[in-house]
Amino acid sequence: QVQLAESGGGLVQAGGSLRLSCVVSGHTFSSNAMAWFRQALGKEREFVSAITWSGGSTDYTDSVKGRFTISRDNDKRTMYLQMNSLKPEDTAVYYCAARSGSFLYTGRSTYDYWGQGTQVTVSS
Secondary structure (H helix, E strand, O other): OOEEEEEOOEEEEOOOOEEEEEEEEOOOOOOOOEEEEEEOOOOOOEEEEEEOOOOOOEEEOHHHOOOEEEEEEOOOOEEEEEEOOOOHHHOEEEEEEEOOOOOOOOOHHHOOEEOOOEEEEEEO
16 A cells, blocks of 8 residues: 655745655656645645655756755655745645656556645745
């Protein structure tokens, strides 16, 4: 059974940084594309960033380009999201997700496995 566990969330002031981590267990990790999504209070879960199994291709939603960086370490079975220049509108629960295939997708329904989420709160 696949399990994803996020960590690294917290409270930070606007302009600050956080690094989220997602550890994968119970499944072959290196062949899966993975992604970060987020859900703000009262809003739908939205795509943030995705990465292929090799790390050679990445994708970002426009609002985080230039501020967030996704990466993965297959040896450690861990994916990361480095978040810099955080804004209050980045406040949300952040979820990591994995899909059975190796290609990037931005649609929520294309991901098969989800973590429980980690809260990120950015104060103004």
